Amino acid sequence: MTDRxxxxxxxxxxxxxxxxxxxxxxxxxxxxxxxxxQGLADAAADPGVRAVVLTHTGGTFCAGADLxxxxxxxxxxxxxxxxxxxxxxxxxxxxxxxxxxxxGRIDGHVRAGGMGLVGACDLVAAGPSSTFALTESRLGLAAxxxxxxxxxxxxxxxxxxxxxxxxxxxxxxxESIGLITSAAxxxxxxxxxxxxxxxSASPQGxxxxxxxxxxxxxxxxxxxxSDVAAQSARLFGSAEAVEGMTAFLQRxxxxxxxxx
Numbered sequence: 001m002t003d004r005x006x007x008x009x010x011x012x013x014x015x016x017x018x019x020x021x022x023x024x025x026x027x028x029x030x031x032x033x034x035x036x037x038q039g040l041a042d043a044a045a046d047p048g049v050r051a052v053v054l055t056h057t058g059g060t061f062c063a064g065a066d067l068x069x070x071x072x073x074x075x076x077x078x079x080x081x082x083x084x085x086x087x088x089x090x091x092x093x094x095x096x097x098x099x100x101x102x103x104g105r106i107d108g109h110v111r112a113g114g115m116g117l118v119g120a121c122d123l124v125a126a127g128p129s130s131t132f133a134l135t136e137s138r139l140g141l142a143a144x145x146x147x148x149x150x151x152x153x154x155x156x157x158x159x160x161x162x163x164x165x166x167x168x169x170x171x172x173x174x175e176s177i178g179l180i181t182s183a184a185x186x187x188x189x190x191x192x193x194x195x196x197x198x199x200s201a202s203p204q205g206x207x208x209x210x211x212x213x214x215x216x217x218x219x220x221x222x223x224x225x226s227d228v229a230a231q232s233a234r235l236f237g238s239a240e241a242v243e244g245m246t247a248f249l250q251r252x253x254x255x256x257x258x259x260x
Contacts (some may be wrong), residue, residue: 001250005019005020005029006019006038006039007020012195013199014050014052015046015049015052017036019055019056019057022057023248024063025063025109026057027062027065027067028064028065031087037094040094040098043098043100044232046152049100051101051103053105053195054104054117054192062113062117063109063114064111065112067249080236085128085229092116092117092120094119096149096214099211101123101210102120102122103195104124106126106130107129108130109131111132112130112134112146113135113146116145118180119149119152124179124181124182125181125184125194126174126183126184127171128171130183132169132170133168135166136166137163137164137165138244138257139245140240140242140243141208144231147163147228148221148224148225151219153179154177154179155177157178158178158179171183209229
């Protein structure tokens with residue numbers, strides 16, 4: 001279907017899942033979440049798929065939540081926030097529970113919720129055009145749900161800095177703090193080399209090895225998931241968040257920020 005926002009292709013024993021909604025910078029909409037989960041399910045069900053490559057079209061890997069969808073919906077804000085929170089939590093859990101490695105291939109900007117997708121990948125290569133930022137604090141929000149996959153990757157000092165300031169950093173910094181595996185001059189060559197290594201591993205070996213690396217993260221979903229979900233839903237319905245998202249969509253500073 002030409003109107004899909006996530007493309008799924010299989011070649012050479014690997015599935016490529018491409019975020020293909022450049023008009024809104026691959027924002028995490030209800031539709032994108034649904035199609036991305038379907039892609040993961042298709043990969044899980046195909047015995048010929050050894051691993052999944054997650055990539056993107058356009059200059060942005062993922063801009064985070066689709067704020068236009070969040071602010072323009074007719075449903076009760078609290079109900080909508082709860083639905084979106086549940087969907088995002090289930091999506092990140094699906095990444096971790098997929099019994100096949102997920103390799104992130106990024107050469108573009110990553111913001112907010114997109115950082116959660118990066119944290120949920122098993123290997124991530126980011127090219128020279130990549131930048132990263134946890135921008136939630138600037139919108140009256142917090143990186144609630146995505147903290148479940150981002151915090152285990154980053155050093156504690158880096159998390160304290162970037163969760164609070166919302167400042168932008170590049171691929172070299174992302175590698176140094178553990179968010180990504182490699183800041184790659186040639187992202188395609190790096191990913192191809194990894195896929196060559198994965199092709200030498202058995203499906204069972206990959207599945208059980210991944211299980212070892214994700215068990216503690218999944219335990220945090222069980223331990224803290226309901227708390228961060230409640231925080232996320234509460235914040236999305238707050239007056240400060242409404243002001244922050246409205247200001248963002250109107251391309252103006254929010255009321256608490258200094259004028260440019």
